[in-house]
Amino acid sequence: MIMENEEKPRSVLLIGVQDAGKTNFLSRFWLNLEAGGGILTKAGLPADLDYLKTGGDHLLKGEFAPHTPQDVHDRTEIPVKATASGTEFSGKLVVPDLPGEQVLSVFRTRQWSDAWENQIRAGCGCLLFVRVDSPELIAPLDWMNCPTLFGMPVPEAAPQKDPADRLKPPTQVVLVDWLQFLRKAFTDKVGGRYKPRIGIVVAAWDLAPVDQKGNGPEAWVRANLPLLWQFVQTNDDAFEFAYFGVSVASGDLAADPAFKASYLKGDPLRAGEVIHSIAGTLETSADITLPVAWALGVTGTSNNGSGN
Ligand SMILES: Nc1nc2c(ncn2[C@@H]2O[C@H](COP(=O)(O)OP(=O)(O)OP(=O)(O)O)[C@@H](O)[C@H]2O)c(=O)[nH]1
Ligand SMILES: [Mg+2]
Numbered sequence: 322m323i324m325e326n327e328e329k330p331r332s333v334l335l336i337g338v339q340d341a342g343k344t345n346f347l348s349r350f351w352l353n354l355e356a357g358g359g360i361l362t363k364a365g366l367p368a369d370l371d372y373l374k375t376g377g378d379h380l381l382k383g384e385f386a387p388h389t390p391q392d393v394h395d396r397t398e399i400p401v402k403a404t405a406s407g408t409e410f411s412g413k414l415v416v417p418d419l420p421g422e423q424v425l426s427v428f429r430t431r432q433w434s435d436a437w438e439n440q441i442r443a444g445c446g447c448l449l450f451v452r453v454d455s456p457e458l459i460a461p462l463d464w465m466n467c468p469t470l471f472g473m474p475v476p477e478a479a480p481q482k483d484p485a486d487r488l489k490p491p492t493q494v495v496l497v498d499w500l501q502f503l504r505k506a507f508t509d510k511v512g513g514r515y516k517p518r519i520g521i522v523v524a525a526w527d528l529a530p531v532d533q534k535g536n537g538p539e540a541w542v543r544a545n546l547p548l549l550w551q552f553v554q555t556n557d558d559a560f561e562f563a564y565f566g567v568s569v570a571s572g573d574l575a576a577d578p579a580f581k582a583s584y585l586k587g588d589p590l591r592a593g594e595v596i597h598s599i600a601g602t603l604e605t606s607a608d609i610t611l612p613v614a615w616a617l618g619v620t621g622t623s624n625n626g627s628g629n
Contacts, residue, residue: 330398330413332440333616336499337450338492339421340388340457342524342567346450347418348376348386349569349593349609354401356590359610360620364411365400372397372418380592383574383585389420396436403619410619415440421457427502428495441506446518446616448565449496451546453528459489461548493546500552504559518561520612521553526566526596527573537596537603538566563621565612566596 335343351373354363367373372393376386397418402411417440427433451458500519507517523529523538533541542564543550553562570592572580584592595606599621614620 329442330415331617332415332417332442332445333613334437334440334445334447335416335418335450336424336447336496337421337452337522337524338425338457338495340452340455341421341450342452342455342522342569343418343421343450344376344386344389345380345569346448346522346524346567346609346612347416348373348380350416350613351399352377352380352590353593353609354399359608360614361401361403361414361610361617363400364402367397367399369397373399380569381589383570383581383589385569385574389418391420391422393418393420403614403617410617414613414617416613424499425489425495428490428498433502438506438510441503441510443511443515444618446520446613446618447503448520448522448612448616449499450522450524451492451496451542451549452524453541454525457489457492458545459491461491461493461546491548493549496546496549497552500556500560504556516559516561518563518616518618520616521549521562521564522612523564523566525568525573526594527568527571529566534566534596537598538564539598541566563597563599563612563615565615567593567609567612569593569609 335347337343353359354361355377357363379386396415398413398415400412401414403409417437427437503517503519507515521538521542523541526534526538529541533544539550542553553560556562570580570584570589571594572584574581574584591607593607593609595609595611596603597606597611597615598604599611599615611620
């Protein structure tokens, strides 16, 4: 498959609520592009390098990149090229990194900006982020948290919820809603037969419980976000899905000083890993460009329809 140079930049949209790992993924992705050796490599410098460089510098210093402030509207265009078996791609890649608050605001107001709408084109892919152990990951309703959310008395022994969390919808509901917004937008703008690639990224994979790691990111989503997993299972005619577990440092830089010391002594430029099964069996790769390359369609099989 040869992909021609396109004048319009191609986009991979990063979608996730606050604290889902989007900025750290983008920062590591940029370091990978710089280091080379992955499916995608840098083919020039982005016009606005500062955003990527600042995030990358945090990781090189052994820190996670910080939360994206509300007023940031990053829309970095990165010139990239790919040479994987049988596939050539070169062009500008837009990977907008919105603060999670804006993702939640689209869910609440049922509206998104023109800038966002303009990204929806043929060849555009998405990465949907959820993060292991995130306090912002609002668990699905169950018999334990239902009374808390609906105001029934909670036994004193039960963990008390932050009142602000009561107002937040379960994360899997937000993400399934977003998938339906995306499907409608792709149908309106590209055509009903076009199947956008949606990578479900489980960030901070290093924090997944040891007994769950061996089963891979899909099993983690199935156990923790069952509605999202069921949506993926039943909508493979509308989207092309793949699961990725991503760790930007292969350990916890924030809570594990021994790991941080060994990380800094090693090669922080080339740290991080992706767990995936796009070839059918679970494997680990040091190439953090892989989820983006897959979402762009430059790796992995695709039987995409086109037109209406
Ligand atoms: N252990 C571990 N923690 C991670 C990893 N990636 C992200 N984190 C943690 O997750 C937090 C949130 O990551 P961000 O990249 O800021 O998340 P975001 O989705 O950009 O969040 P907003 O900017 O609030 O929308 C970080 O501060 C880290 O504490 C990882 O690979 N491993
Ligand atoms: Mg961010």
